[in-house]
Amino acid sequence: MSGFIPRNAEFESVVRESFRRQTLMATLGATIDRLEAGAVDLRLPYSAALCQQNGYLHAGAIASVADSANGYAAYTLAPVDTDVLAVEFKINLLQPARGSYFIAHGRVIRPGRTLTVCQADVLAHDGDLQVLIATMLSTIIVRPRTTGTEIS
Amino acid sequence: MSGFIPRNAEFESVVRESFRRQTLMATLGATIDRLEAGAVDLRLPYSAALCQQNGYLHAGAIASVADSANGYAAYTLAPVDTDVLAVEFKINLLQPARGSYFIAHGRVIRPGRTLTVCQADVLAHDGDLQVLIATMLSTIIVRPRTTGTEIS
Amino acid sequence: MSGFIPRNAEFESVVRESFRRQTLMATLGATIDRLEAGAVDLRLPYSAALCQQNGYLHAGAIASVADSANGYAAYTLAPVDTDVLAVEFKINLLQPARGSYFIAHGRVIRPGRTLTVCQADVLAHDGDLQVLIATMLSTIIVRPRTTGTEIS
Amino acid sequence: MSGFIPRNAEFESVVRESFRRQTLMATLGATIDRLEAGAVDLRLPYSAALCQQNGYLHAGAIASVADSANGYAAYTLAPVDTDVLAVEFKINLLQPARGSYFIAHGRVIRPGRTLTVCQADVLAHDGDLQVLIATMLSTIIVRPRTTGTEIS
Numbered sequence: 001m002s003g004f005i006p007r008n009a010e011f012e013s014v015v016r017e018s019f020r021r022q023t024l025m026a027t028l029g030a031t032i033d034r035l036e037a038g039a040v041d042l043r044l045p046y047s048a049a050l051c052q053q054n055g056y057l058h059a060g061a062i063a064s065v066a067d068s069a070n071g072y073a074a075y076t077l078a079p080v081d082t083d084v085l086a087v088e089f090k091i092n093l094l095q096p097a098r099g100s101y102f103i104a105h106g107r108v109i110r111p112g113r114t115l116t117v118c119q120a121d122v123l124a125h126d127g128d129l130q131v132l133i134a135t136m137l138s139t140i141i142v143r144p145r146t147t148g149t150e151i152s
Numbered sequence: 153m154s155g156f157i158p159r160n161a162e163f164e165s166v167v168r169e170s171f172r173r174q175t176l177m178a179t180l181g182a183t184i185d186r187l188e189a190g191a192v193d194l195r196l197p198y199s200a201a202l203c204q205q206n207g208y209l210h211a212g213a214i215a216s217v218a219d220s221a222n223g224y225a226a227y228t229l230a231p232v233d234t235d236v237l238a239v240e241f242k243i244n245l246l247q248p249a250r251g252s253y254f255i256a257h258g259r260v261i262r263p264g265r266t267l268t269v270c271q272a273d274v275l276a277h278d279g280d281l282q283v284l285i286a287t288m289l290s291t292i293i294v295r296p297r298t299t300g301t302e303i304s
Numbered sequence: 305m306s307g308f309i310p311r312n313a314e315f316e317s318v319v320r321e322s323f324r325r326q327t328l329m330a331t332l333g334a335t336i337d338r339l340e341a342g343a344v345d346l347r348l349p350y351s352a353a354l355c356q357q358n359g360y361l362h363a364g365a366i367a368s369v370a371d372s373a374n375g376y377a378a379y380t381l382a383p384v385d386t387d388v389l390a391v392e393f394k395i396n397l398l399q400p401a402r403g404s405y406f407i408a409h410g411r412v413i414r415p416g417r418t419l420t421v422c423q424a425d426v427l428a429h430d431g432d433l434q435v436l437i438a439t440m441l442s443t444i445i446v447r448p449r450t451t452g453t454e455i456s
Numbered sequence: 457m458s459g460f461i462p463r464n465a466e467f468e469s470v471v472r473e474s475f476r477r478q479t480l481m482a483t484l485g486a487t488i489d490r491l492e493a494g495a496v497d498l499r500l501p502y503s504a505a506l507c508q509q510n511g512y513l514h515a516g517a518i519a520s521v522a523d524s525a526n527g528y529a530a531y532t533l534a535p536v537d538t539d540v541l542a543v544e545f546k547i548n549l550l551q552p553a554r555g556s557y558f559i560a561h562g563r564v565i566r567p568g569r570t571l572t573v574c575q576a577d578v579l580a581h582d583g584d585l586q587v588l589i590a591t592m593l594s595t596i597i598v599r600p601r602t603t604g605t606e607i608s
Contacts, residue, residue, distance in 0.1 A: 018205040019205075021203075021204075021205040023200060024202045024204065024212055025210075027201045027202060028212075048175060050175065052176065053173040058174060058216060059216075059238050060176055060180075060212060060216025060217070061216070064213070067210075067211050067212050067215070083205070083206070085245070085248075086211050086245055088595055089215075090242035090441060092414070092421045093237070093239060096237075109436070110398040110436070114570065114597070132414070135413065135423075135441065137439065137441055139544055141570070240421075240443055242394055261550070261588070261591065262548070262550040267391060269548045271591075287565065287575075287593065289548055322509040325507075325508075325509040326514060327514075328507060328514035330505075331505045352479060353479050353483045357475075358477075358539070362481075362524075363520075363545075364516060364524070365520070367516055367519045368516020368519070371514075390549055391548070394544065395544060395545060396544040397542055
């Protein structure tokens with residue numbers, strides 16, 4: 001229970017439909033694990049095709065799912081007929097990304113008319129263990145769909 | 153000509169060998185476009201499999217190549233028998249990532265014994281046009297290989 | 305109760321002594337509000353001498369206390385005869401900084417032998433109201449005192 | 457010569473007038489060193505009142521002038537009757553801040569209708585020496601003055 005009141009009653013289907021169009025998420029193998037107003041969790045299974053030089057998940061794969069988790073957390077609170085774009089994000093990589101799967105927990109920390117700020121914690125899961133491996137702060141812009149797709 | 157003096161005469165082969173082990177780079181389709189002491193350019197062709205919801209390249213794909221470009225720029229200056237890991241990075245997404253291919257220009261802006269700071273500008277290329285679409289600041293740690301793979 | 309076990313039994317006096325040497329904190333009027341292993345809160349009263357163009361506290365004043373709160377949170381966990389330096393930080397400014405006083409709540413989110421990552425939430429207080437106005441992620445390096453004062 | 461075309465012919469006086477209202481700049485001792493369309497340099501003399509625990513300038517003092525340099529660089533390109541606010545910034549501290557004075561060179565790297573991205577390099581000057589001690593990436597929002605002072 002986040003306490004956020006969505007402005008679009010159809011936010012869940014709108015988010016799921018947009019997520020399906022993100023082909024990078026399918027390429028990486030990411031899926032939506034949880035979705036509520038103000039919070040979206042994405043799940044990324046370990047894959048030998050997504051690694052850095054030592055066999056851990058590449059920071060870019062982790063950043064990709066954290067970025068989408070934050071963007072969709074913002075999108076759950078957006079009005080009808082808007083779209084969201086990441087303006088910028090910063091990620092701290094806290095531990096090597098090893099585990100059987102990873103969950104990026106995106107949540108809104110500051111909703112806004114134009115700009116929304118979100119934070120995603122990424123946990124690695126391995127058997128019963130779970131470890132915080134990264135945290136990301138993102139700034140997301142909410143724009144009318146009619147504006148086109150430019151960052152304004 | 154960056155003016156940096158590499159501490160490992162074999163830096164080019166060391167970087168190329170490490171890059172080949174980054175399976176995410178192969179999955180995305182990224183290749184090394186240029187490699188010199190203190191600077192590495194990575195090339196990423198547009199692919200419909202790497203997009204966000206509007207058909208532009210996903211910020212995560214852009215961040216992945218910028219992160220590797222910066223990491224390998226740092227690695228060109230690292231001593232023998234070390235490895236590099238990104239500690240954190242921050243990226244500003246300046247324009248939608250559309251184009252036929254993208255080049256992430258990673259360069260060292262502050263070399264260090266333990267920590268190296270790099271910046272990558274990412275340009276989208278479309279015919280004769282090239283547009284700056286993103287810039288990333290990264291902090292990279294250089295560690296002895298014998299330390300293991302932990303972020304210390 | 306943070307759950308962190310300090311490596312220096314004298315951490316409280318070591319932190320307080322270092323804080324007294326930070327002349328910027330005295331110039332701004334900041335004081336230590338709370339200090340425990342892994343967490344330091346700094347208090348900054350509103351002052352007409354620390355403002356931006358609209359009479360709110362300048363982002364730089366907010367960033368200064370958040371940076372010190374994070375640095376000292378890291379320092380509470382550092383071994384004897386070490387010092388800490390901020391390597392980098394990123395701050396999101398969430399609301400205008402208005403209020404009668406401000407508390408920067410710095411806490412360790414990832415302790416490390418060399419690098420510690422901290423987050424500071426800054427709250428504005430005005431009568432009974434308190435509002436989250438900023439959040440900062442910081443990377444801090446812990447070094448032996450004998451290393452000198454260089455960022456290594 | 458930045459190549460930017462200002463939208464407000466009076467940008468120089470508008471920026472200087474706003475800077476005079478930033479009381480933190482006077483408290484720190486910062487002055488405008490250069491001002492043109494798309495670029496603002498601020499000068500900060502060393503002061504024993506602005507230090508961290510080792511007698512170097514505190515990262516917060518450096519961040520304060522870099523933040524204002526970037527904000528005013530953005531403001532030089534803003535239309536009439538607008539104001540600017542920093543949404544977020546990230547700074548890498550590259551070397552200890554020692555020197556007799558410091559120049560924060562703020563410049564626009566991506567002008568926008570709503571959001572402008574700037575980068576500030578901070579150089580320490582000591583006799584004939586100058587050293588890059590920090591670099592900051594900032595996201596700045598440009599808003600109509602009638603909107604009030606909220607980050608929207």
